[in-house]
Amino acid sequence: xxxxxxxxxxxxxxRFPTSSDQHGSDAMHTDPDYSAxxxxxxTDATDGLKGYGLTFTLGKGTEVVVCAVKALAVHIVDRxxxxxxxxxxxxxxxxxxxxQLRWIGPEKGVVHLATAAILNAVWDLWAKQEGKPLxxxxxxxxxxxxxxxxxxxxxxxxxxxxxxxxxxxxxxxxQKEREEQMLKNGYPAYTTSCAWLGxxxxxxxxxxxxxxxxxxxxxxVKVGADLPDDIxxxxxxxxxxxxxxxxxxxxNQRWDVQEAIDWVSKLAEFxxxxxxxxxxxxxxxxxxxxxxxxxxxxxxxxTGEQCHNRVMFKQFLQAKALHxxxxxxxxxxxxxxxxxxLLMAKKFQIPVCPHxxxxxxxxxxxxxxxxxxISVSASLENRMCEYVDHLHEHFKYPVTIKKAAYMPPQxxxxxxxxxx
Amino acid sequence: xxxxxxxxxxxxxxRFPTSSDQHGSDAMHTDPDYSAxxxxxxTDATDGLKGYGLTFTLGKGTEVVVCAVKALAVHIVDRxxxxxxxxxxxxxxxxxxxxQLRWIGPEKGVVHLATAAILNAVWDLWAKQEGKPLxxxxxxxxxxxxxxxxxxxxxxxxxxxxxxxxxxxxxxxxQKEREEQMLKNGYPAYTTSCAWLGxxxxxxxxxxxxxxxxxxxxxxVKVGADLPDDIxxxxxxxxxxxxxxxxxxxxNQRWDVQEAIDWVSKLAEFxxxxxxxxxxxxxxxxxxxxxxxxxxxxxxxxTGEQCHNRVMFKQFLQAKALHxxxxxxxxxxxxxxxxxxLLMAKKFQIPVCPHxxxxxxxxxxxxxxxxxxISVSASLENRMCEYVDHLHEHFKYPVTIKKAAYMPPQxxxxxxxxxx
Numbered sequence: 001x002x003x004x005x006x007x008x009x010x011x012x013x014x015r016f017p018t019s020s021d022q023h024g025s026d027a028m029h030t031d032p033d034y035s036a037x038x039x040x041x042x043t044d045a046t047d048g049l050k051g052y053g054l055t056f057t058l059g060k061g062t063e064v065v066v067c068a069v070k071a072l073a074v075h076i077v078d079r080x081x082x083x084x085x086x087x088x089x090x091x092x093x094x095x096x097x098x099x100q101l102r103w104i105g106p107e108k109g110v111v112h113l114a115t116a117a118i119l120n121a122v123w124d125l126w127a128k129q130e131g132k133p134l135x136x137x138x139x140x141x142x143x144x145x146x147x148x149x150x151x152x153x154x155x156x157x158x159x160x161x162x163x164x165x166x167x168x169x170x171x172x173x174x175q176k177e178r179e180e181q182m183l184k185n186g187y188p189a190y191t192t193s194c195a196w197l198g199x200x201x202x203x204x205x206x207x208x209x210x211x212x213x214x215x216x217x218x219x220x221v222k223v224g225a226d227l228p229d230d231i232x233x234x235x236x237x238x239x240x241x242x243x244x245x246x247x248x249x250x251x252n253q254r255w256d257v258q259e260a261i262d263w264v265s266k267l268a269e270f271x272x273x274x275x276x277x278x279x280x281x282x283x284x285x286x287x288x289x290x291x292x293x294x295x296x297x298x299x300x301x302x303t304g305e306q307c308h309n310r311v312m313f314k315q316f317l318q319a320k321a322l323h324x325x326x327x328x329x330x331x332x333x334x335x336x337x338x339x340x341x342l343l344m345a346k347k348f349q350i351p352v353c354p355h356x357x358x359x360x361x362x363x364x365x366x367x368x369x370x371x372x373x374i375s376v377s378a379s380l381e382n383r384m385c386e387y388v389d390h391l392h393e394h395f396k397y398p399v400t401i402k403k404a405a406y407m408p409p410q411x412x413x414x415x416x417x418x419x420x
Numbered sequence: 421x422x423x424x425x426x427x428x429x430x431x432x433x434x435r436f437p438t439s440s441d442q443h444g445s446d447a448m449h450t451d452p453d454y455s456a457x458x459x460x461x462x463t464d465a466t467d468g469l470k471g472y473g474l475t476f477t478l479g480k481g482t483e484v485v486v487c488a489v490k491a492l493a494v495h496i497v498d499r500x501x502x503x504x505x506x507x508x509x510x511x512x513x514x515x516x517x518x519x520q521l522r523w524i525g526p527e528k529g530v531v532h533l534a535t536a537a538i539l540n541a542v543w544d545l546w547a548k549q550e551g552k553p554l555x556x557x558x559x560x561x562x563x564x565x566x567x568x569x570x571x572x573x574x575x576x577x578x579x580x581x582x583x584x585x586x587x588x589x590x591x592x593x594x595q596k597e598r599e600e601q602m603l604k605n606g607y608p609a610y611t612t613s614c615a616w617l618g619x620x621x622x623x624x625x626x627x628x629x630x631x632x633x634x635x636x637x638x639x640x641v642k643v644g645a646d647l648p649d650d651i652x653x654x655x656x657x658x659x660x661x662x663x664x665x666x667x668x669x670x671x672n673q674r675w676d677v678q679e680a681i682d683w684v685s686k687l688a689e690f691x692x693x694x695x696x697x698x699x700x701x702x703x704x705x706x707x708x709x710x711x712x713x714x715x716x717x718x719x720x721x722x723t724g725e726q727c728h729n730r731v732m733f734k735q736f737l738q739a740k741a742l743h744x745x746x747x748x749x750x751x752x753x754x755x756x757x758x759x760x761x762l763l764m765a766k767k768f769q770i771p772v773c774p775h776x777x778x779x780x781x782x783x784x785x786x787x788x789x790x791x792x793x794i795s796v797s798a799s800l801e802n803r804m805c806e807y808v809d810h811l812h813e814h815f816k817y818p819v820t821i822k823k824a825a826y827m828p829p830q831x832x833x834x835x836x837x838x839x840x
Contacts, residue, residue, distance in 0.1 A: 028517070028519065028522065029519045029520070029522070029523065030519045031519050031520065032519065032520060032523075033520065056523075057520075057523055057524060058519070058520040058521075058522075058523040058524075059520040060491055060518065060520040060521050061488070061491050061520060061521045061523065061524040061531070063487060063491065064484060064487045064488045064491055064524060064530060064531070065524060067483060067484045067487040068481070068484045068530070071480055071481050071483065071484055097448070098480065099448065099449045099450045099451050099452065099478070100449070100451065100452060100453065100477075100478040100479040100480035100481060101478075101480050101481045102448065102449070102478075103449065103452075103476075103477055103478040103481065104477060104478075104481045104484060104485060104529060104530050104533060105529055106673075106701070106726070107702075108528050108529045108702070108728065109524060109525055109528045109529020109530050109531060109532070110484060110488065110524050110529050110530035110531065111481070111484070111529060111530065112529070113524060153676065153700075154676055154677075154699060154700040154702075154703060154706070155676075156676045156677070156678070156679075157676060157677040157678060157706060157709065253526075256573065256574055256575075256576045256577065257576070257577040258576070258577060259576075279574060280573075280574040280731045281526075282527075282528070282574075282728075282729065282731040282732055282735075283574060283731050283734075283735065284704065284705075284735060285704075285735045285738050285739065286574070286577060286731075286735075289577070306526070308528065308702075309702065311700045311702040311703050311706075312702055314703075315702075315703065315704060315705045315706075318705050319705065
């Protein structure tokens with residue numbers, strides 16, 4: 001089915017002025033302009049299909065990612081598409097292990113974001129060529145073929161290819177029923193739209209009222225800039241949503257280790273399910289310390305949106321440093337690397353609760369979490385996918401949310417995400 | 421003394437075709453073209469002094485770092501120089517915590533390399549304005565002033581500002597004698613020039629003979645591509661240098677955890693002091709596992725040249741994952757971040773053995789290691805600085821090596837590094 005030779009890759013710097021209304025504002029990112037490096041690949045096949053991929057950015061620096069995409073393009077242009085996805089592990093490693101480019105990574109920061117944008121476009125085109133939405137391409141894929149997309153380098157001490165194969169094989173049991181369940185009810189979501197840090201109390205209240213009316217039962221609040229302010233806002237949101245709905249907190253890396261423990265302890269009375277990104281995204285051992293200290297308060301640790309590769313996730317799992325694993329569809333090396341993380345999470349029995357929002361992240365990550373449920377985790381316990389209500393109007397096929405759940409995209413030939 | 425307003429920052433993409441002769445070749449970087457993003461800052465002061473800084477790259481991708489430097493330039497151009505170095509911690513955090521740019525890092529990969537290039541130029545200019553080589557500026561600096569250059573964010577669970585102050589205060593004892601000792605004997609070095617992976621056995625032999633004649637007693641060999649090949653090369657070098665000289669091995673991240681243990685065990689008979697970068701630079705816990713397994717063989721772990729920030733170094737130290745800490749002058753956020761790592765290494769009693777080579781790394785890092793000995797560690801036990809004999813001819817003030825030791829640069833008004 002796979003066809004064509006890649007004849008062109010183009011990349012665009014797309015920016016939205018979200019900072020003007022404080023959408024997306026948090027303790028460390030006070031003025032984000034949601035943006036993307038947006039990649040389109042074309043082949044010489046006569047079907048006219050193109051692959052669209054993006055990586056999410058916050059405004060300034062998008063041009064740096066665009067520059068990195070151009071540097072990596074040499075690895076994809078003029079290649080048979082069959083050669084790329086037919087030995088996808090090899091192609092993944094070519095992008096991530098280029099003997100010169102890896103020095104400015106490796107597998108982290110700008111080059112890895114660029115890698116994600118390119119690979120997201122490859123997966124989009126592959127799904128379109130197969131005439132399926134991406135989640136369905138993954139769900140239908142033979143375990144051996146799925147494994148051939150994953151680079152196991154540096155993670156074999158936590159997950160071998162053989163273990164991964166057994167998991168995927170086991171995941172085939174009951175797959176059909178779970179797929180039908182997803183098509184009927186969708187995948188549970190939570191909302192971050194109500195409580196950005198820059199919003200006024202009045203805005204918070206109004207947004208909570210509206211969200212409750214729309215059926216939302218899980219709410220995330222940004223914290224970390226000012227403790228009295230956090231106490232007031234958490235109290236307000238808890239009052240608005242009542243004692244039975246879920247409340248999550250997100251500090252966006254604001255604290256040092258001890259500071260995180262002290263601060264979050266003072267918010268424990270509002271019964272948060274988790275504290276997200278309490279400290280540096282690189283601080284595995286710090287997260288483990290915080291996790292241990294907050295466990296008696298019943299507060300879990302969530303992190304991952306800035307966890308830069310599978311080697312870091314491996315260690316977060318090994319060190320028992322998180323309770324909720326938040327994959328990102330653009331921070332990691334696209335579907336390929338996310339597959340390895342989903343499988344490691346399954347092995348360590350940690351629920352995956354993806355990061356979304358920004359621009360295009362909801363559109364992207366829904367495919368991964370649908371696959372995770374249908375073919376890997378087979379569980380909805382303690383699981384939910386983030387949802388943020390911004391910028392969907394710019395997509396040709398925006399996500400569909402019904403009763404606070406992601407409804408699986410079913411558009412024939414729309415792999416995933418396309419700007420209007 | 422500090423003066424002027426920064427009126428311009430320029431950045432150049434400088435490349436050397438080192439790959440043509442396999443200089444610098446290792447198991448993961450088979451064809452490096454030693455390159456740099458080279459920054460020059462100018463002020464409106466009438467002294468005509470400029471600040472020169474660089475970050476090292478391997479060829480492709482230098483243009484991406486150049487792009488990132490341009491994105492960061494907004495933070496320095498039009499600023500009073502006194503405002504920059506007068507509250508250097510604040511300036512450091514401005515560069516590394518830009519609310520939009522930090523998304524594509526934070527403090528890692530391309531943006532952090534760009535940060536290093538800019539800050540290296542700032543330190544160069546500062547040293548020149550003070551009329552001292554950089555190491556001397558640092559050695560003479562008041563402990564409180566030194567601390568004000570360091571961002572302690574995310575490391576206070578391992579090192580508080582108070583502890584750091586006490587260390588620096590204590591480091592003043594005997595400082596004068598150590599400075600005189602350095603001026604007389606220099607800082608001990610080891611050579612990596614003899615055994616790049618792409619060199620033939622004949623080349624290896626000839627280079628060993630020459631190095632021994634020049635007084636070298638410590639030698640590093642690249643390994644990791646092929647085990648029989650490694651055994652042959654290690655045997656050859658050990659025979660050439662004899663049983664009493666030091667042999668170090670460097671795998672440049674080639675292996676998975678168990679693979680590293682198995683492979684290095686088979687090289688133990690050649691009595692290497694350390695194995696460098698056995699696996700992913702991100703794998704703290706993996707290094708700890710390898711360290712534990714190789715300890716009975718008397719082989720230590722060295723790593724750091726791709727350790728991307730102080731948070732990672734903190735954890736390597738906390739997890740007892742390394743025995744030799746290899747700072748890099750361009751991978752970390754310049755002198756500022758390296759100061760925090762030198763102090764953490766002192767606290768954890770781990771010797772610092774800097775990474776050098778490439779282009780300009782020897783010229784840069786000599787200042788840091790001289791400061792480390794004179795003002796922090798006060799010890800030469802198990803310590804040595806890497807030296808590689810390439811591309812020094814392109815510098816106006818290249819390093820001076822005498823009897824396998826770095827001689828402290830003393831050029832008045834030459835802070836550190838200037839291309840011809």
